[in-house]
Amino acid sequence: MSNTHREQSDVMMLESPFHSRVKAANELNEWDCWAGYTTPTKYFDVELEYFAVRSTTGVFDLSPMNKYSITGPDAQAYLDRVMTRNISKINVDRVGYSVWCDDAGQVMDDGTIFRLAENEYRLCAYARAMDWLSWCAMGFDVNIEDVSDQVAALAVQGPTSCSCLKAMGLEGIENLKPFGIAHFDFDGEDLMVSRTGFTGDLGYELWITPHKAEAMWDALFSAGESYMIKPIGSLALELTRIETGFLQAGVDFVPAQDAVRLGRSRSPFELGLGWLVDMNKPVFNGKQALLREQREGSRYRFVILDVDGNKPAHNSFIYQGKGKVGTVTSAAWCPTAKSNVAFAQIEMPYGEVGDDLVAEIYYERELHWTRVMAPCKVIESAVFNPPRRRQTPAPAY
Amino acid sequence: MTDYDVLLVGGGHNGLVCAAYLARAGKKVLVLEANEPLGGAAASREFAPGYTVSSCAHWLTHLSPVVSKDLDLERHGLQLAARDLDSIGLAPDGQHVTVTGNTVQGAGLSPEDMQAYTEFHRKTIKFSKLLAKAFAVRPPKLVESNFTDRVNLLKLGLGMKMLGREDMSDLLRLALINMYDVMEENFDNETLKALLSFDGVLGAHMGPRSPNTVFGYLYRRVGDVHGYNGPAVVKGGMGALGTAVADAARAAGVEIRTGSPVEKINLQDSRAVGVTLVGGEVIAAPLVVSNADPVTTFEKLVGYRNIETGMVRRVSQIRMRSGVAKLHLALDGLPQFKGLDNTQLGQRLVIAPSMDYIERAFNSAKYGESSALPALDISIASVHDSSLAPAGKHVMSVIVQFAPYDLREGWESHKEQFTQRVIDTISAYAPGFSSQVVASELLTPVDLEREFHMKGGHWHHGEISLDQVMMMRPFPGATQYGTAVDGLYLCGAGSHPGGGVMGLAGRNAAQEIIKRGAQA
Numbered sequence: 001m002s003n004t005h006r007e008q009s010d011v012m013m014l015e016s017p018f019h020s021r022v023k024a025a026n027e028l029n030e031w032d033c034w035a036g037y038t039t040p041t042k043y044f045d046v047e048l049e050y051f052a053v054r055s056t057t058g059v060f061d062l063s064p065m066n067k068y069s070i071t072g073p074d075a076q077a078y079l080d081r082v083m084t085r086n087i088s089k090i091n092v093d094r095v096g097y098s099v100w101c102d103d104a105g106q107v108m109d110d111g112t113i114f115r116l117a118e119n120e121y122r123l124c125a126y127a128r129a130m131d132w133l134s135w136c137a138m139g140f141d142v143n144i145e146d147v148s149d150q151v152a153a154l155a156v157q158g159p160t161s162c163s164c165l166k167a168m169g170l171e172g173i174e175n176l177k178p179f180g181i182a183h184f185d186f187d188g189e190d191l192m193v194s195r196t197g198f199t200g201d202l203g204y205e206l207w208i209t210p211h212k213a214e215a216m217w218d219a220l221f222s223a224g225e226s227y228m229i230k231p232i233g234s235l236a237l238e239l240t241r242i243e244t245g246f247l248q249a250g251v252d253f254v255p256a257q258d259a260v261r262l263g264r265s266r267s268p269f270e271l272g273l274g275w276l277v278d279m280n281k282p283v284f285n286g287k288q289a290l291l292r293e294q295r296e297g298s299r300y301r302f303v304i305l306d307v308d309g310n311k312p313a314h315n316s317f318i319y320q321g322k323g324k325v326g327t328v329t330s331a332a333w334c335p336t337a338k339s340n341v342a343f344a345q346i347e348m349p350y351g352e353v354g355d356d357l358v359a360e361i362y363y364e365r366e367l368h369w370t371r372v373m374a375p376c377k378v379i380e381s382a383v384f385n386p387p388r389r390r391q392t393p394a395p396a397y
Numbered sequence: 398m399t400d401y402d403v404l405l406v407g408g409g410h411n412g413l414v415c416a417a418y419l420a421r422a423g424k425k426v427l428v429l430e431a432n433e434p435l436g437g438a439a440a441s442r443e444f445a446p447g448y449t450v451s452s453c454a455h456w457l458t459h460l461s462p463v464v465s466k467d468l469d470l471e472r473h474g475l476q477l478a479a480r481d482l483d484s485i486g487l488a489p490d491g492q493h494v495t496v497t498g499n500t501v502q503g504a505g506l507s508p509e510d511m512q513a514y515t516e517f518h519r520k521t522i523k524f525s526k527l528l529a530k531a532f533a534v535r536p537p538k539l540v541e542s543n544f545t546d547r548v549n550l551l552k553l554g555l556g557m558k559m560l561g562r563e564d565m566s567d568l569l570r571l572a573l574i575n576m577y578d579v580m581e582e583n584f585d586n587e588t589l590k591a592l593l594s595f596d597g598v599l600g601a602h603m604g605p606r607s608p609n610t611v612f613g614y615l616y617r618r619v620g621d622v623h624g625y626n627g628p629a630v631v632k633g634g635m636g637a638l639g640t641a642v643a644d645a646a647r648a649a650g651v652e653i654r655t656g657s658p659v660e661k662i663n664l665q666d667s668r669a670v671g672v673t674l675v676g677g678e679v680i681a682a683p684l685v686v687s688n689a690d691p692v693t694t695f696e697k698l699v700g701y702r703n704i705e706t707g708m709v710r711r712v713s714q715i716r717m718r719s720g721v722a723k724l725h726l727a728l729d730g731l732p733q734f735k736g737l738d739n740t741q742l743g744q745r746l747v748i749a750p751s752m753d754y755i756e757r758a759f760n761s762a763k764y765g766e767s768s769a770l771p772a773l774d775i776s777i778a779s780v781h782d783s784s785l786a787p788a789g790k791h792v793m794s795v796i797v798q799f800a801p802y803d804l805r806e807g808w809e810s811h812k813e814q815f816t817q818r819v820i821d822t823i824s825a826y827a828p829g830f831s832s833q834v835v836a837s838e839l840l841t842p843v844d845l846e847r848e849f850h851m852k853g854g855h856w857h858h859g860e861i862s863l864d865q866v867m868m869m870r871p872f873p874g875a876t877q878y879g880t881a882v883d884g885l886y887l888c889g890a891g892s893h894p895g896g897g898v899m900g901l902a903g904r905n906a907a908q909e910i911i912k913r914g915a916q917a
């Protein structure tokens with residue numbers, strides 16, 4: 001593993017390959033730590049950053065993401081054993097979303113799998129996974145490498161994102177299908193673009209060698225200027241992902257390997273991710289346990305709640321009648337959809353679509369706490385899902 | 398439709414015992430053994446023209462009397478050439494120590510030591526009786542224990558209570574410490590201490606100071622509970638036991654195919670559905686029972702890629718580093734050991750004059766080297782059984798510790814040197830010995846692995862230590878002979894209670910399979 005980046009740094013917190021640019025753009029100088037990296041929570045205003053994603057283009061630096069290269073003759077068979085979904089269905093130059101479980105059928109993490117070539121994949125994950133991925137490799141002819149430091153990445157998301165990239169010179173980018181991968185030349189280096197993202201909008205992710213990171217940032221922002229391109233921090237991204245129904249590891253579920261207390265981890269079914277589980281595969285980690293769960297029933301249900309009022313139901317208990325039936329894991333007032341959304345874990349058998357529940361919300365104004373019991377309804381799907389997300393060629397805004 | 402109810406992979410003694418019990422319960426069983434001879438590590442071989450030895454296990458110390466009686470092994474040809482033999486700890490100065498059942502004698506022994514040994518023996522047998530009870534039934538599960546398991550646990554617990562307070566706390570204390578300390582606590586005579594502590598490390602990757610060695614010793618004493626007041630010698634070599642068990646199995650209706658190595662265990666929807674032989678023949682059956690060690694079973698036969706990672710992890714972490722080699726020597730006459738008369742040459746002779754000697758021998762193994770001065774367990778079976786060697790000649794079989802499986806320099810270049818080292822070691826106790834050797838054969842752990850298809854050549858198919866016995870054997874999640882692969886069972890030394898020529902793993906597995914009946 002190349003450590004160029006980490007070695008250069010003389011401070012405890014690591015810096016992303018885009019750091020010089022991020023720092024210059026960060027008007028509020030508000031920072032957080034993500035996977036050991038200094039990352040911006042917001043650059044100028046969370047709402048405005050959010051609206052950049054929804055109305056023009058927002059750019060998020062996702063370089064700290066953990067990235068693993070998986071290559072070798074058994075790469076596909078290997079991933080099929082690790083992942084719950086059928087990896088053979090991901091063609092070359094395509095990306096798939098999946099979760100992976102331990103033997104108890106409990107979700108360890110979710111991530112995206114990029115098929116770069118016949119026997120070459122890249123896995124992007126929230127949590128560090130090298131240890132588990134290595135254990136999983138026993139019996140397979142695969143090579144697994146942590147390439148987190150070898151790839152710099154930007155998410156370019158929003159209605160004008162395609163136009164920005166075209167203006168940057170990425171010809172034909174409008175024809176890239178959702179979950180597709182295309183390669184371009186950038187200053188003599190390979191620039192990989194995937195039509196993927198965490199915002200539920202039209203959007204792309206750009207992957208490049210770290211030493212071209214700053215140049216790429218500059219090219220992107222100058223090309224995108226007339227398309228109102230803006231950098232966004234983690235708080236704005238959080239709003240967009242809740243609006244579009246994406247789970248966040250470590251927030252909406254405890255990665256099984258981190259769960260200390262019995263029963264705190266969740267299965268894919270309990271996270272509403274049963275569609276990612278392919279029981280027709282002969283074997284994959286967690287299959288036996290998940291078959292048992294299918295027979296015996298799940299403990300929890302993941303639900304999306306439409307909550308009355310405009311107070312986000314952060315950390316709320318959820319009631320059905322007088323009984324406490326669950327808790328909220330993520331909540332936000334979603335400006336575009338104009339709805340107050342919460343993700344919750346509800347004990348079975350409660351929380352069917354259409355059920356009326358109550359969220360106990362506490363909020364504070366100038367040290368004064370108020371409690372509201374806000375009615376809420378279990379809704380079928382996420383509140384934000386625009387057609388442009390799926391259209392090819394991508395609409396030009 | 399398939400012709401068989403059960404396929405048994407491996408015709409070691411446990412596999413054959415298991416097959417016989419299953420057949421007696423009405424199952425149609427086919428045993429598939431890779432080798433031509435049956436019995437696995439219960440084997441004999443003519444390693445030089447006219448000279449035959451037990452090629453792996455050479456002392457019968459543990460055979461379950463229940464198995465022996467149920468299968469009527471005597472009727473099927475099992476004969477003992479000698480039994481209840483002494484163990485003699487050889488001392489360089491000829492001041493040997495001789496253990497006979499619960500007594501010990503020797504010129505250099507104090508009356509206190511003699512008395513202490515009898516008391517020590519009484520106590521350990523008490524503990525081993527408890528173990529023997531646990532050995533005769535399936536191990537309880539760690540969690541989800543059902544009624545039978547609770548009763549078995551209760552019996553074990555009750556048994557411990559019945560020991561009396563003093564003995565019980567002693568057992569709990571002893572089980573966790575090491576032979577070295579226990580010996581120091583009980584005895585003065587160094588040869589005696591070494592002789593007893595060698596029993597605690599036999600077949601193990603451990604020295605007297607290693608934890609778990611007291612458990613190893615108690616394990617060994619279960620043999621006494623099974624009626625062996627000392628080692629026995631099987632007439633014709635240990636292979637005759639393998640043959641007798643095979644005959645008993647055939648008589649019970651078991652079909653046996655030798656020279657039929659299984660290439661893989663076939664799965665369908667994570668369920669075992671049969672096997673494929675080397676050569677491609679596919680045989681189907683609703684149940685597959687493996688007598689191979691757990692690592693071979695899951696890594697080679699099932700394939701790590703066909704089971705889930707957590708289980709792969711547990712299998713791959715089973716400690717099964719072997720440090721035991723076997724040396725066979727053809728002798729042109731009886732050797733003359735200092736201080737021993739000819740009547741004693743048929744006893745079990747141990748060269749391990751002090752605990753430090755054993756510990757040093759073990760140190761080498763830790764670092765991938767063979768012992769400069771190895772500890773030896775010697776059997777001259779031809780003293781009891783003249784059929785093993787030409788008239789007037791003899792065969793010697795030596796268990797040699799330590800000879801690490803993963804010898805740093807590799808075994809090929811080292812074999813000759815190591816053979817000579819063992820011969821020289823013996824010569825120090827039996828002057829002129831080396832000139833009596835007319836042929837030799839060294840089986841290193843690598844050879845044992847190749848010959849008997851046991852991973853690492855490990856005596857017990859996986860170390861006997863507190864974290865790998867009872868409900869943790871062979872590994873958590875595959876206890877009670879069943880595995881995470883439905884329809885696949887284990888019945889060899891790698892499962893509860895463990896190795897040695899005992900037959901209980903095979904019997905218990907069969908009982909479990911019969912009990913689970915249609916749900917198996």
Ligand SMILES: Cc1cc2nc3c(=O)[nH]c(=O)nc-3n(C[C@H](O)[C@H](O)[C@H](O)COP(=O)(O)OP(=O)(O)OC[C@H]3O[C@@H](n4cnc5c(N)ncnc54)[C@H](O)[C@@H]3O)c2cc1C
Pocket residue numbers: 406407408409410411412429430431432436437438439453454455456457458459600657658659660688689690693698721722723796845848849850851854855856857858888889890891895896897898899902
């Ligand atoms: C050097 C040495 C000395 C020992 N000395 C003693 C002793 O003195 N006294 C004592 O009681 N114990 C002794 N032991 C231990 C004892 O030999 C074993 O614990 C015992 O024999 C194991 O019996 P088993 O039936 O469980 O397995 P095994 O005897 O190992 O039988 C397993 C069988 O499965 C077969 N097999 C494996 N894979 C396949 C396949 N793919 N297809 C078909 N067949 C397959 C093998 O060929 C073998 O026949 C000794 C062990 C060693 C290594």
